[in-house]
Amino acid sequence: EEAEPAARAETPAPPASDEAAPEKPDAPLAGVRVLIVEDGVDNRRLIDFFLRRSGAETAHAEDGRQGLDAVLAAVRSDQAFGLIIMDMQMPVMDGYEATARLREAGVATPILALTAHAMVGDRERCLAAGCDDYATKPIERAALVQQCVRLVREAEAAARTSRAAA
Numbered sequence: 001e002e003a004e005p006a007a008r009a010e011t012p013a014p015p016a017s018d019e020a021a022p023e024k025p026d027a028p029l030a031g032v033r034v035l036i037v038e039d040g041v042d043n044r045r046l047i048d049f050f051l052r053r054s055g056a057e058t059a060h061a062e063d064g065r066q067g068l069d070a071v072l073a074a075v076r077s078d079q080a081f082g083l084i085i086m087d088m089q090m091p092v093m094d095g096y097e098a099t100a101r102l103r104e105a106g107v108a109t110p111i112l113a114l115t116a117h118a119m120v121g122d123r124e125r126c127l128a129a130g131c132d133d134y135a136t137k138p139i140e141r142a143a144l145v146q147q148c149v150r151l152v153r154e155a156e157a158a159a160r161t162s163r164a165a166a
Contacts, residue, residue, distance in 0.1 A: 027055030028149045032082040035059050035074075037067030037098065038114065039090040043137065047085060047114075050141045051148065056083075063090045064098030071102055071109065081109055082152050088115040088126060096129040103130035110151035114139075 034056045038044040048058050059081070061067035067086065074080050084102075088095035099111055113126035113134045123134040132151055135144060 026053075028145065029152065030055030031057070032148075032152050033057045033059070033074075033079070034083045034085060034148070035061060035067060035070055035081045036085050037061045037064065037070075037090070037095065038085070038087040039063055040087070043087070043114075043139065046139060047144070050139070050144055053141075054145045054148070056148070064093030064095055066092075067095075068093065068098045068101055071107055072105060075107060082155070083148055084109055084111045085114055085148075086111050086131065088113050088129075089117075095131075096125070099126075099130045108155070110155045112147055112151060 029051060032055070034051050036044055036047050036051070036058055038047065038060075039062050044060055044062075048060070051058050059070065061070050064086075067084070071081060071084060086095040086099055095113060095115075099113070102109075102111070110132045111130065113129075113131035114137065115122060115126065115134070116137045118136040126134045132154075133147055135147055
């Protein structure tokens with residue numbers, strides 16, 4: 001009989017206060033809440049490290065079901081995430097289904113698809129599911145942060161435009 005694996009405690013220490021200061025140029029994601037939905041513990045830790053070093057506040061989910069539940073709970077509690085990084089191949093519920101369900105629920109938060117696949121059609125499949133952009137593994141820090149900053153800024157600009165139109 002196999003023993004059930006112990007729950008993983010991987011809540012990293014919060015960044016030092018000077019590391020998350022919005023005025024610092026090396027903290028372009030300061031104040032942005034990012035949900036990392038990734039089943040691979042090493043990738044989750046690496047992405048978390050990159051984003052925290054860039055000033056983001058992070059939360060984690062290990063599969064699409066947990067990610068879907070976390071996003072919907074955050075929206076209900078008026079603590080919505082500013083960005084979701086969604087691995088597309090996960091157990092329980094994959095990123096394609098989780099993203100589609102989020103979009104069906106009216107969640108407009110930008111979603112960055114993350115996949116190990118870089119084959120023709122993968123990007124289109126991610127975008128068709130409702131993702132806003134696509135990145136492949138292995139993860140490169142500068143490119144990841146740049147994509148995250150762009151998606152957050154685009155979402156903020158769209159929100160300002162819709163408020164101004166209302």
